[in-house]
Amino acid sequence: MIEIKIRREDKIESYRVPEGITVLEALEYINKNYNADIKFRASCRNCQCGSCALTINGKPRLACETVVENNMLIEPLRGFRVVKDLVVDRExxxxxxxxxxxxxxxKKYPEDIEEIDDSxxxxxxxxxxxxxxxxxxxxxxxxxxxxxxxxxxxxxxxxxxxxxxxxxxxxxxxxxxxxxxxxxxxxxxxxxxxxxxxxxxxxxxxxxxxxKGYYLDEHKKVRENIIKNNRSVPKIDKSFLEQCKEFYKAENEKLRVAFFTGCLIDYRNINVGFDTIKVLLAHNISVLIPKDQLCCGSPMLRTGQKDVAERLMEKNIEILESLDVDYIVTICAGCGSTLKNDYKLKNVKDISEILYKFEREYKPLPITVTYHDPCHLRRGQNIYKEPREIIKRIPNIKFIDSQPKCCGAGGGVRSGVKELSNILGKKRAKELRGVDKVITICPFCELHLKDQGLDVINLVSLIRRVI
Missing domain, CATH: 1.10.1060.10 (Alpha-helical ferredoxin)
Incomplete structure (x- = not known):
């Protein structure tokens, strides 16, 4: 027997149930053996009706397929008014x-059978x-x-x-x-x-x-920026690609990578671009920087402007596939996710994947930090542990973890729906306060969280301080 917990209104009740059964079976067992009369929904018992969804250990799961675990917490589905016990209002x-x-x-329905092509x-x-x-x-x-x-x-x-x-x-x-x-x-x-x-x-x-013409004006402006300069943001000063060399050779080369900068590193966070070169060289990784690279197209794909995105994609694939390197490295979660999931390129790595593999000693840094997961890294690329482990390698650093939550910068929301973006940003910033620095691997998240008053830096800029 194991113990599970059930939230009923404002109290949590504990019950002992057999091992190996589903949450749905456990609820029925509790009602039968403890006379608990817990209210819940269930119908098909075969993952087809969806009615038995509950919050289980903090995440929505189907009760009919989730096996009970010791100390499991079962709650009503979040985001809905609770009617009774585990039943929420779906109305x-x-x-x-x-x-x-x-x-x-x-306007007019067919009088006979209507055939639709399988495609x-x-x-x-x-x-x-x-x-x-x-x-x-x-x-x-x-x-x-x-x-x-x-x-x-x-x-x-x-x-x-x-x-x-x-x-x-x-x-x-x-x-x-x-x-x-x-x-x-x-x-x-x-x-x-x-x-x-x-x-x-x-x-x-x-x-x-x-x-069909249903778009936001701000998204159209991003489109115009890309058509004009192949970048999603306007140019302010001399870009990173204009300042850097095309190739940086490591003294004891263990790996050779191409650096895909993305728009914000090239036009805004130029110092992060140079930090990336220094950090890679310090890990004995040579860096090739293709000067003719363009915007990855992520802002266009996320906002439905696929025609522009396809043009960018075609040109970038031609450039990137011609390079004689081991990997293409990104330091922008959006770029990395786009190259991996939309371009379908097999040799793309986020900077954290590279640094995690090529371990080296770092200098002590006595500060308190936390880490913000960019959505396009945590869920878009399934990269979660690597940045955390890299941070923990720094001597004397105090790392306070945080749960992955959206900051509101992605999907064209920061540019197109500023009010919403700020609401989400302020909420996320409140959760991240209380540390010296917030680390991330996305220039959009970095910029957005800085606007909320946080001290935010890219992971490579943190590592640059300790090499």
């Missing part, structure tokens, strides 16, 4: 579905696999703080947008449901039991919306 979700006209809209059906197969568990809504940082219905509502709008039979302007509905408020942090993807790539669904819906 607002159903009302929202009704408001977006969650059914086929046609058309296949386009919406993934977004049709949702089981309405609402796990994604329970973790969405935007829905919690702003008027945004959540990823699964946008997924449903896309489902009808892709349906050739539907005649409603679904992109218009999505636009006025705050389509561009999603930060594409992928928190929803992380908890989806059906593995639906919800952030990709939103990007696809944004692409279709942009083509």
């Amino acid at each position: 607002p979700y159903y009302k929202k579905l009704n408001s977006i006209r969650n059914y086929l809209i046609r 058309v059906v296949e386009k919406s197969r993934e977004v049709r696999s949702c089981i309405d568990c609402l796990s994604c809504l329970s973790v969405c940082p935007v829905r919690e703080n702003y008027n945004f219905p959540g990823a699964t509502i946008m997924r449903q709008i896309l489902r009808f947008s892709l349906d050739v039979r539907d005649e409603e302007d679904r992109e218009r509905i999505a636009f006025f449901e705050n389509l561009y408020c999603c930060t594409t942090c992928s928190s929803c993807v992380e908890v989806c039991p059906m593995n639906i790539e919800l952030e990709r669904a939103i990007e696809k819906l944004r692409e279709r919306a942009f083509k």
Whole structure:
């Protein structure tokens, strides 16, 4: 027998249950053997209905498939009003579905059987696999703080947008449901039991919306910057690529990498670019810097402007695949995620992956730090432990960990929906206060959290101080 805990209103109750059973079976066991009368939802018992979703050890999970563990804490699904015990009010979700006209809209329905080509059906197969568990809504940082219905509502709008039979302007509905408020942090993807790539669904819906003229003016300005200078931000002074050399040879070369800078390192955080070169050389890694590299296209992909992104992608792939290097290294989470997941390049590494592997001694640094996970690194590239371990290698440093949460800088929100971005930024900054420095590996996160009054530096700039 093991002990599990259940939150009922404002108290936590403990019960002993058999090992190896599911949470759903445990709840039934408790009600039968302890006469607890705990209220919960369940129906299919086969991961198909989604009704049994609960918060289990802090994360939304299906009770019918999650096996109990000792000291497990079971709570109602977060982000919803609790009706009783583990039952939450799902009515607002159903009302929202009704408001977006969650059914086929046609002027005239066919009198006979209508055949649809398999290729058309296949386009919406993934977004049709949702089981309405609402796990994604329970973790969405935007829905919690702003008027945004959540990823699964946008997924449903896309489902009808892709349906050739539907005649409603679904992109218009999505636009006025705050389509561009999603930060594409992928928190929803992380908890989806059906593995639906919800952030990709939103990007696809944004692409279709942009083509119809439903876009934010600020996103159009970013587009104009890229078309003009191949960078997402305007040029202010002499860029990093204009100042650096094309090749830096390590004395005892163990590895040779190409440095993909990204827009902000090239045009804004130039010192971080030079810190990167110094840190790599100190780890016996030679650095090649292709001077003709362009914006990776991430700002365009995240905001639905795929036409510009594809042009950038084609040119960058041509440049990067011609290089004689072991790896392409990024120090921007957004660039790294784009090169890995959108370009599908196999030899891309975040700087933390390289430094984690090529260990060396560092000088003591008696300060207190924490680490902010960029969403496009933690969830976009599944990189979590490497930066933490690198920080802990520094003698005398005091490391206070923090849970991965979105700061509101991504998905075009910082440029397009400033009010929301600041709300999320202030909330994240409050969680990170109380240290000397906040470390991250994303110039957008760095810039955004600095605007909230935090002392933030890129991981390479921290390592530059201790080599």
